[in-house]
Amino acid sequence: MARPRRRSMYPSWFFLPAGVFYVVLFLIPTGASLYFALTRWTLFDSEFIGFDNFVAFFQDPALSTGFVNTFVFAAVTSALKVVLGMALGLLLSAQIIGRGFLRSVVFFPVLVSTIGVGITFKVLLDPFDGLVNRVIEFFGATGPGWLTDPALALLSVAFVDVWKGVGLAALIYIAGIVAIPQEYSEAARVDGASAWHHFRHITLPLLRPATVTVVLLSLIGGLRSFDLIWAMTKGGPGFTSDVIASVIYKQYQAGFFGLSTAGNVILFLVVAAIIFPLSAWLNRKETEL
Template sequence: MTTNTTTAPTQAARRMDPAKPKRRSGRSSYPYWFYLPAALIYTVLFLVPTFASFFFSFTRWNLTDFTWIGMDNFVQFFSEEALLKGLTNTFIYGVVTSALKVVIGMLLAVLLTSQIIARGYLRSIIFFPVLLSSIGVGIVFTVLMDPSTGLINKALAVVGIDGPAWLTDPAWALMSVAFVDVWKGVGLATVIYIAGIVSIPSEYFEAAKMDGASPVKSFFNITLPLARPATATVIILSLIGGLRSFDLIWAMTKGGPGFTSDVIASVIFKQYQAGFYGLSTAGNVVLFLIVTAVIVPLSMFLNRKEVEA
């Protein structure tokens, strides 16, 4: 009787002990099925084309056959006369468009988060160009930038300024396309900055105002540092888009006049048009490696700075 009385409470305590959860008979694999659609799409749309591009960059190929030629495509690609100019233009274009989107996007975001009339309407207007087709924007601005009949030069002539040949002058062609790129894409940068600014607690601005800080000091001491994540996002997205830019440049200048506005993507497309499929594939691999080599260290640097801050 004594033994039974002692063991019964002990067994009940063990059953009710929360520190000892029930052992599961087996791990259910059901949740892992949710990964399958995304993994399948990622494999088909990214991994397979990426590995296929790397493979075919070492071949001379067409739609029916291929021949392994090793590094010949890369040697020929880097011996192209237009490549050095295209490589230089790619970095110039990417840096200029990224820098302008960061600066203008930040200033517009500060304006559009202030107490101004029709703030919501102005936000819509600034974001609207992002929704437009790059080819359509390129065609429209090609007409507007015509040196003799374009509205831009006519407007400049009214105030006594002789406008340049925006798209046919080698000194202006690349920068003209870059300015159009900024006009089209700055709305996205502005929206990202608006999201970053409105997430800053209002107490900081109220305290700065009570301390007598001017709006300029509040911007440099509060807005700019605390909007660092938004700045990192805008820099990365803008630089990726700038280094990979093709459609707007092709719609407006086709890399001309001469090679003065060629970028790596347009050089690759010209090789593809000429039937050098293996060579153009090698160019795509080079572009992929260049973008990766620039973006990955930059992203790590910006994220490290953000964590330290």
């Protein structure tokens, strides 16, 4: 009777570098964060205080505003990136003049530094000397305080975030549109389907994987957003454009390192609690189609 051949471990060694990076760059920092969130620590010592940091963080008066703003910011930016990204993807997949150049123009903001974009738009949206309000004044109207009006500051930053990130969404949609087999379009033309029916019954359903990807990436980015908000408003005026990440950073600036670490853990749990169930639900819906 022939002895069964032992399975070689050779292919498994290729996973070792990725596993090392995962442990060193994710598991160890995550474990350290969970521990230090339960301490009052500085660079030189730490004192275990249990869940006191979490209790103090939730008692922060700016936290409730930060929570609401985080969800508003993520919802607005995600919805606009899906709609505008799909529209640009459809446009830039069509046979139009200068298609390659237009694709480069749309994607270019993705490559620009977020801090640089924030500083640039902070200057452009200045209520007194900004170019945007000067153009509005040229037509006889008065421009609002885009970043100084509590009702507009968060939405102004959200629109800038959409401008910067919609190119990536458009690129994902272009890839999805190009992957659609031409046989569907040819069959629709033979059946006399209108452009709307072609989009509604062929393009939109077959772009579902691209839409799921854009939704998840946009939500993760929106829930974790910090750098653009900090560069443009620093959470102001007052606390009206604060998000969870900016509240955490302000605690860190004030020297409450354990408190800010607890905030990071809370942010991680919030993102995970939203993204993992949403991803499972969207992917399950996709398999049911």
